[in-house]
Amino acid sequence: MTAVIIDGKKIAEGIRNEVGIAVKERIAAGLSVPGLATVLVGNDPASQIYVRNKMKACDRLGIYSVSYTLPEDTDFETLKELINQLNVAPEIHGILVQLPLPPQIDEYSVLSMINPQKDVDGFHPINAGMLARKESEPWFIPCTSAGILRLIHSVQPDITGMEAVVIGRSSIVGMPTAQLLCRNNATVTICHTKTVNLAAVCRRADLLVVAAGHSKLVKGDWVKPGAIVIDVGINRVNTPDSPKGYILTGDTEFDEIVNIAKAITPVPGGVGPMTIAMLMQNTLLAASRYSA
Numbered sequence: 001m002t003a004v005i006i007d008g009k010k011i012a013e014g015i016r017n018e019v020g021i022a023v024k025e026r027i028a029a030g031l032s033v034p035g036l037a038t039v040l041v042g043n044d045p046a047s048q049i050y051v052r053n054k055m056k057a058c059d060r061l062g063i064y065s066v067s068y069t070l071p072e073d074t075d076f077e078t079l080k081e082l083i084n085q086l087n088v089a090p091e092i093h094g095i096l097v098q099l100p101l102p103p104q105i106d107e108y109s110v111l112s113m114i115n116p117q118k119d120v121d122g123f124h125p126i127n128a129g130m131l132a133r134k135e136s137e138p139w140f141i142p143c144t145s146a147g148i149l150r151l152i153h154s155v156q157p158d159i160t161g162m163e164a165v166v167i168g169r170s171s172i173v174g175m176p177t178a179q180l181l182c183r184n185n186a187t188v189t190i191c192h193t194k195t196v197n198l199a200a201v202c203r204r205a206d207l208l209v210v211a212a213g214h215s216k217l218v219k220g221d222w223v224k225p226g227a228i229v230i231d232v233g234i235n236r237v238n239t240p241d242s243p244k245g246y247i248l249t250g251d252t253e254f255d256e257i258v259n260i261a262k263a264i265t266p267v268p269g270g271v272g273p274m275t276i277a278m279l280m281q282n283t284l285l286a287a288s289r290y291s292a
């Protein structure tokens, strides 16, 4: 079997095009321009690239964006003041604080300060709680998790009853993804570093989502024939003879799994582009829900 390679770039482009059209229509109807504020603390090169890409995406779709870059040694009070201003700024519908934050700033406290109606990353405890509760609809679903579900739906529109395994239990990827799959009626197992016999658990999966941040963790013989494999990992592996001195790898042995799975996402070009596309969608949603 040769797996379908799920083209995240193409699916993300389709979503961005839809958002771009909706933004134009909104503005033509005399409504406000959707606005996104990004906040970056420190000089982490990967975070700088992520923020730049988010701003570029806004620009292309007609979404207003403003970026705040604060020094590495910023204290909690300074960041709190900025977020409080953005929480009430009428031109800002979405606020994104780029993670990770430097160690002197408590991430959970910062995420909890964002106005939950502007929480386009979906990490505020109210949104996380609503995602966890079967009876409630979250205002925003975390972008990577929402993107993962869209990729799965491109090859499997209904996942009811499927056995899903998620490797990773972080609050930003693993846990919300597991909850989202469960809300969509999959039977979900969450794995982490204390999981016993990870390979055997993975072999049960019809749907395997890997978000460990561990290059090529999942081998071909961990995958059930015909499974759908979503590789979330982005790992920089030093490779002196490559043009950049490093290459990006995922959390799976793609070359082995491509001959076993029904479908798989590549790295790069799988989940990555979806995260930004879903952020654009959440920003539009914030504007259309909460402002004139």
Ligand code: NAP
Residues within 6 Å of the ligand: 144, 167, 168, 169, 170, 171, 172, 173, 174, 191, 192, 193, 194, 195, 198, 211, 212, 213, 214, 217, 232, 233, 234, 235, 271, 272, 273, 275
């Ligand atoms: P994280 O906070 O470091 O969490 C990693 C999770 O994986 C933890 O729950 C950890 O278990 C588990 N884990 C790590 N190594 C494992 C192993 N060998 N066996 C079993 N479980 C293991 O990372 P994250 O923020 O969730 O991100 C995960 C990966 O996704 C990273 O490569 C990141 O760059 C990537 N990512 C990609 C996107 C995108 O848009 N494509 C977005 C966000 C993140 P414990 O809880 O026991 O420590």
